[in-house]
């Protein structure tokens with residue numbers, strides 16, 4: 367089995383004397399900054415003036431411009447949207463790095479696909495939490511954590527691995543488990559996971575189920591509860607006990623339906639399409655298309671986003687969630703940060 371490193375295995379002194387700049391205060395940025403600060407590290411956040419800046423100040427974190435935060439720190443973690451990182455790196459970070467600094471990422475995209483080429487005299491590594499930033503923060507506050515991968519791209523000081531592990535411990539990942547990876551493996555598996563399973567796969571499955579039921583004349587509210595709301599409850603059981611743990615809680619009827627009907631829906635044909643998705647990631651086709659989409663100001667992204675927001679499952683979902691304060695409360699807490707991130 368791959369070696370999994372935990373909280374107590376890690377020495378954090380190597381990072382304790384250093385200043386850490388967190389560039390960006392969105393989903394991952396706010397979680398890293400606050401978790402590291404509460405773990406006893408010296409943190410400064412790098413931002414432009416705006417909503418995130420105000421939020422970070424409100425949260426009691428030291429804030430400077432991206433250039434000034436980079437200058438002030440020895441460890442610089444880039445937590446900006448992937449698509450804006452190259453321009454901001456070239457404009458405000460690159461020339462403010464000093465020999466022996468550490469340049470850190472939470473996703474290997476820009477380094478792996480050569481959009482950022484770091485200088486030879488800095489450490490370059492990634493610490494990639496395997497979960498959304500808002501959950502990196504929430505689980506940390508609950509005394510738990512989200513697992514993370516670390517990978518070394520360049521070890522100029524000879525301390526890159528120690529620094530990466532100390533950083534991962536600081537954000538709380540040591541409570542869940544930290545695994546070694548490479549920039550290539552993290553980039554390709556992360557893109558595949560979010561496209562084929564976690565985001566793209568799951569949203570397409572949910573919408574297809576909802577559409578099948580409503581087109582057959584069933585009530586949208588019933589279809590929403592069945593195909594979206596309950597998915598969280600089922601996935602919670604998988605999170606806690608794997609597929610077996612989930613199947614322990616469902617009825618035998620459901621388990622039999624799972625065995626005989628699941629493979630009719632997700633089958634060899636689906637797997638062949640997953641392999642196509644993986645190939646596009648591995649060859650760089652996906653990255654190239656995404657970079658071009660951004661250079662053209664996101665025409666397809668914005669059009670699809672608008673359509674998705676008007677899907678009947680979203681309309682009925684908004685109404686139903688309004689009537690479930692316990693669900694809405696969490697959504698609002700997230701929305702506050704998310705809407706702060708709009709560029």
Ligand SMILES: NC(=O)C1=CN([C@@H]2O[C@H](COP(=O)(O)OP(=O)(O)OC[C@H]3O[C@@H](n4cnc5c(N)ncnc54)[C@H](OP(=O)(O)O)[C@@H]3O)[C@@H](O)[C@H]2O)C=CC1
Pocket residue numbers: 389390391392393394395412413414415416417418419432444445446447448450454472473494495496497498499500706707708709
């Ligand atoms: N989202 C997630 O949970 C995960 C993300 N990652 C990786 O982490 C990195 C960050 O992603 P994520 O947290 O989603 O990013 P977000 O989209 O949440 O980041 C938004 C932040 O970037 C700031 N920002 C945007 N443009 C600029 C600019 N020109 N100058 C200064 N600040 C700017 C925003 O500030 P403002 O308010 O001023 O716009 C805001 O604070 C990415 O590499 C991503 O792949 C890895 C694991 C999971």
Ligand SMILES: CC[C@](O)(C(C)=O)C(=O)O
Pocket residue numbers: 495496497498499556559560564565
């Ligand atoms: C699943 C999406 C993700 O990869 C993540 C939260 O880990 C992301 O890029 O946001």
Ligand SMILES: [Mg+2]
Pocket residue numbers: 495496497556560
């Ligand atoms: Mg991910």
Ligand SMILES: [Mg+2]
Pocket residue numbers: 473556557560
């Ligand atoms: Mg990702």
